[in-house]
Amino acid sequence: MAFEPTLLARVNKPESGKIDGYRADGGYATFERALAEKQPGEVVTQVKDSGLRGRGGAGFPTGLKWTFLPKDHPGPIYLCVNADESEPCTYNNRILMEKDPHQVIEGIMLACYAIKSNRAYFYIRYEYGDAYRAMQAAIDECYAAGLLGKNIGGKGFDLDIFMHRGAGAYICGEETGLIESLEGKRAWPRIKPPFPAIEGAFRKPTIVNNVETLACVTQIMRRGIDWFKSMGVPPDPKNPRDAGSFGPKLYTLAGHVNKPVCVEVPMGITCRDLVETHGGGVPGGRKAKAVNPGGLSMGFLDVNAPLKGDDGKTEYDIPLDFNGPGKIGCLGLGTAAITVIDDQTSMVDVLHNVCQFFSHESCGQCTPCREGTGWMLKITDRLRRGLGRKEDLDVLVDVADRIGIMPGTTICGLSDGAGWPVKTAIRKFRAEFEAAIKSGNKSQYAKTLAMAH
Amino acid sequence: MPAISDDIKDRIRAYIPRYPSKQAVTLPALHLVHDEYRTVSNEAIVEIAGLLDLHPSEVHDTMTFYEFFKHDGDTLGKTRLWVCRGLACMLKKGYELLEHCEQKLGVNQGETTADGKITLEFAECIGACDGAPACLKDDVHVMNVTPEKADQLIAQCREQ
Numbered sequence: 001m002a003f004e005p006t007l008l009a010r011v012n013k014p015e016s017g018k019i020d021g022y023r024a025d026g027g028y029a030t031f032e033r034a035l036a037e038k039q040p041g042e043v044v045t046q047v048k049d050s051g052l053r054g055r056g057g058a059g060f061p062t063g064l065k066w067t068f069l070p071k072d073h074p075g076p077i078y079l080c081v082n083a084d085e086s087e088p089c090t091y092n093n094r095i096l097m098e099k100d101p102h103q104v105i106e107g108i109m110l111a112c113y114a115i116k117s118n119r120a121y122f123y124i125r126y127e128y129g130d131a132y133r134a135m136q137a138a139i140d141e142c143y144a145a146g147l148l149g150k151n152i153g154g155k156g157f158d159l160d161i162f163m164h165r166g167a168g169a170y171i172c173g174e175e176t177g178l179i180e181s182l183e184g185k186r187a188w189p190r191i192k193p194p195f196p197a198i199e200g201a202f203r204k205p206t207i208v209n210n211v212e213t214l215a216c217v218t219q220i221m222r223r224g225i226d227w228f229k230s231m232g233v234p235p236d237p238k239n240p241r242d243a244g245s246f247g248p249k250l251y252t253l254a255g256h257v258n259k260p261v262c263v264e265v266p267m268g269i270t271c272r273d274l275v276e277t278h279g280g281g282v283p284g285g286r287k288a289k290a291v292n293p294g295g296l297s298m299g300f301l302d303v304n305a306p307l308k309g310d311d312g313k314t315e316y317d318i319p320l321d322f323n324g325p326g327k328i329g330c331l332g333l334g335t336a337a338i339t340v341i342d343d344q345t346s347m348v349d350v351l352h353n354v355c356q357f358f359s360h361e362s363c364g365q366c367t368p369c370r371e372g373t374g375w376m377l378k379i380t381d382r383l384r385r386g387l388g389r390k391e392d393l394d395v396l397v398d399v400a401d402r403i404g405i406m407p408g409t410t411i412c413g414l415s416d417g418a419g420w421p422v423k424t425a426i427r428k429f430r431a432e433f434e435a436a437i438k439s440g441n442k443s444q445y446a447k448t449l450a451m452a453h
Numbered sequence: 454m455p456a457i458s459d460d461i462k463d464r465i466r467a468y469i470p471r472y473p474s475k476q477a478v479t480l481p482a483l484h485l486v487h488d489e490y491r492t493v494s495n496e497a498i499v500e501i502a503g504l505l506d507l508h509p510s511e512v513h514d515t516m517t518f519y520e521f522f523k524h525d526g527d528t529l530g531k532t533r534l535w536v537c538r539g540l541a542c543m544l545k546k547g548y549e550l551l552e553h554c555e556q557k558l559g560v561n562q563g564e565t566t567a568d569g570k571i572t573l574e575f576a577e578c579i580g581a582c583d584g585a586p587a588c589l590k591d592d593v594h595v596m597n598v599t600p601e602k603a604d605q606l607i608a609q610c611r612e613q
Contacts, residue, residue, distance in 0.1 A: 076473070089541045120588060126484075126521065127535075127579045129592025162471045167519035184479030184505075191523035202473045247576055254541035254582035261583060270461065329585060337582075353543050357577055363518075445548055446483035 003231075005264040006223070006248055007215050011099035017134050017143040021258035022102035029108045030222040035155045043071050043114035043221065045129060050220045050228040051246040055092075056082055056173070056210030057334050059293065059322045061243050062217070066115050068197035069205045077117040078206045080182065080196075081214065082107060083124040083131070084166055084173035087295035088357055090207030090337035092250035093211035095262045097124070097131035100102040100215075101138035109147070110221050112159050115207055118397035120161045123178050126168050136163050152283065174412045175208040175430025176200075177363065187413035188365045212250055220247075231266035233274055233321040245321035249336055253279040254340040256288065268321040271301065273318075275340055282342050290429065294334025296354050299424030301328055301343075329427070331420045337451065347429045348436050349443050351422065352380040358418035372403040385446045388437035393426050458498035461485050465504050467542050475505040475587040483522055491529035493522050500579040530572035535589040536598075539578025547586040551575055553600050557607055571610050 010025060011015045022028065031327025034043055046100055061281075069077060085093040096104055108120050122130050122139075139161050142148040150158050160260045167185050171177040176190035179201045200206020209217075220228050222375065228247045235244040249267040251274055253260050258280030265278070271291055282288050301315040307328070318324040322333050359377040364370045376399055379392050400419030404410055426433055457465075465482045469475055482501045485513060486493050493501075495509075513551035514573040516522050523529050533542020535552040536542075558566050558573055565572040571574060588606065595606055 015571075085580055086578065088539045089582045091580045091582050094580050126592060127576065127589055140597065160471075160555065165480065165484060167484070167521040168576075169519050169521075181480065182477060183474065184476035184515055186515055202477075204473075252582065254585060255544045260585065262539075275457070275563070281465070339544070339582075341544065349543070350540065353538070353540050357539070360577060384539075 003248075003266060006219050007096065007103070007152075007212070007250060008100075008262070008264045010103065011095060016099050017101050019102060022100075026222070026233055027102055028106055028109075030218065031106050031113070031147075032153060034110055034113060034156060034221060035153055040114050040116055043110060046225060046230055047114065047220055048218055049303060050225045051244050052213065052216050052220060052228065053245070053322060054210055054242060055212035055216065055249070055336075057087065057297075057332075059333060062213055063207065065197065065209075066111075066207060068195065069115055069207065070198065073116075073205055075116065076119060076204050077115055078179060078201045078204055079108065079112050079115065079117045080085060080175070080201055080206055080208045081120060081122040082171075082173060082178055082208050083128070084120060084177065084178060085137075085211070085335075086127070086170040086173050087297060087335045087337060088333040089254045089292065089339040090295050091253060091254075092252050092262050092336070094128055094131050095250070096129065096215050098134050101135045102142075103210055103215050103218050104135070104210075105142060107140055107217040109159060110217050111207070111214060113157060114226055117207070118158045118160065120159070121182055121201065122161055122163045123166060123172065123182055125166045125172070132163060132165060133392040134335040139163065163209075169363070169413075170357075171363040171414060172363075174414065178208060179206065186363075188363055189283045189447050191411055201380065216247060233268040233319065233323075235322060239323075242323065245333075247318075247322065251278075251320065252335075253340070254337065254339045255292075255339040256282050256286070256345070257340050257353060258283050267317045268324070270317050270319055272316040272337065274320065276340055279338075279340070282340060284342075286342040286344055288316070288340050289345065290341040290347065290350070290425075291339075292339040292341070292421070293318075293330055294332065295337045295417075296339075296357060296421055297331060298325060299330045299420040300336040300428060301325070301330060301424075302428040305428060317420075329424055331417065334353060346436070346443060347432050348380070348383050349426055349445055351395060351425045352384045352443070352445075354421045354425075355380045355418075358414070362414060362418070366410040366412075366415070368403045369418065371405060372399045373416060375399050377419070382434065383436055384443040386436075386440040386442040388433075390437060392437065393430065396422050397426055430438065455500060456490075456586045457486055457500045458489075458495050460490055460501075462504060468478070476507055476511070478577050479507070479512055483512075487522050487529075488514055491523065492527060492532075499523075518523075528565070528569075531570050531613060533572045533574065533586075533591050534587075534606070534610060535574045535576035535579065536562070537577075537579045537581065537587045537589070538575045539582070539585075541578065541582035542586040545585040548562070550586045550600070550603060551586075554603055554607070557604060568611075570613070571607065583592055
């Protein structure tokens, strides 16, 4: 049977953001049924048993996260919706918010009912003005329809959703950075534990979930566990810690592709299939050289690097599930944002762009990250200006290896994500970097005013 | 004379019941003031702090963390035009677009045109990668911005 999109099923309908249309497509019936017929614990169990893993980047099992809340807590318990989507080249949450906000809201309602929360804070990045207004309009419709507020449906359940706009800081997507920002402080991530489920927003138990994750909650409660598990990749039997990669997934395409689109497919599609089939290949008859398979933090794959075995497959053929990218040295699936880099593009320029981003967005709290991202930018800038030194590549990798929660030098994962593209680019495209140093050629961008920062 | 009008103060106060702490209203308050006055003056910081039972240094601390807010005599133009320099945009000539806008407007990024109409800035990835190279006009995405489209956008901003 051909795959039918679910999360994106309504996006091209006229007025897809309106409550009437959502209702006509069966919307909110799932929430009303849960409210009337299910105990909160049953919703938790259904989401847990579906195998849903968070779509924001880390892939933590959603239902399991919910069970970390203290039992019989007197409240309040908060839900924070993470709509700070700032991982470069990622836009799937934006599509959901702009085109089908009610699907997201129903997920919030179900999640809040499950975790016994009466208040959700919807933290959305400032740059998503249209998404903010679409969500706010949809929330207003829900209040008018009696789906939000006090004693919803006469069942004694209260729920408020408040939109909260960010102010252009990438670190606010880190869940404790988000909480600090929500509280009106600088968005410095917290040392964990305690995790937010124990002590989160306003020192109360808090669950932070991504927008796409919540849209999945809506569909899992509507269509059931079997539906969700009929798609994707089951757990690796050889890895007892693997929770599998079930369900549909939104992948976004960007960079050198003919069709930069957001597509929904079962999890586990290969990078090649995504780019060549759904993205229509690389423009201008050129070839893909490198792909960033999940947001900049995940690093790069080399399209031409053969995989082990003799079947002609390359890194381009890895499945984009929670395990695939890790097998070729990338950090993980991340946000499933696929950015294609063609064979005419300099990896020196690409890596400089990456380092520029992380240096700008490091929050400054931990010295190894604040200084390390700055050093990496300085070195890649030198490479770009044709002034690279032969030891530079090793220094870059050395810095990249030492910053992050994995080496244990920082509070959050921002700098793991800053180091990963550096390590993978230099390991996989070393010859190109060495040639750049040897030739001393200046990048076409080395003079641009845009580079003043 | 107060730095923040009564109307804006009322709008700030309206946020207070939404949160269990008044400090959480800091960002909404900064946005309201910044949108209206195109900057957050020291006097405004003191008044926000007064409304939220904070020390002014707490508001200042939060505000300066986000490079988003203009202060210390720096004022936004009527329109804030951001050009994205994220990787997806760079691959589609985003740097060239920023340079084009700088030349067209006669300012460097981070500066405001002499007539006070447009502030030009670079942005880190604005999540409009399906329409790269992209701009943000205040908080609205403008996609697939060719140099011609950028000229039209600038002309539009000048008329506002």
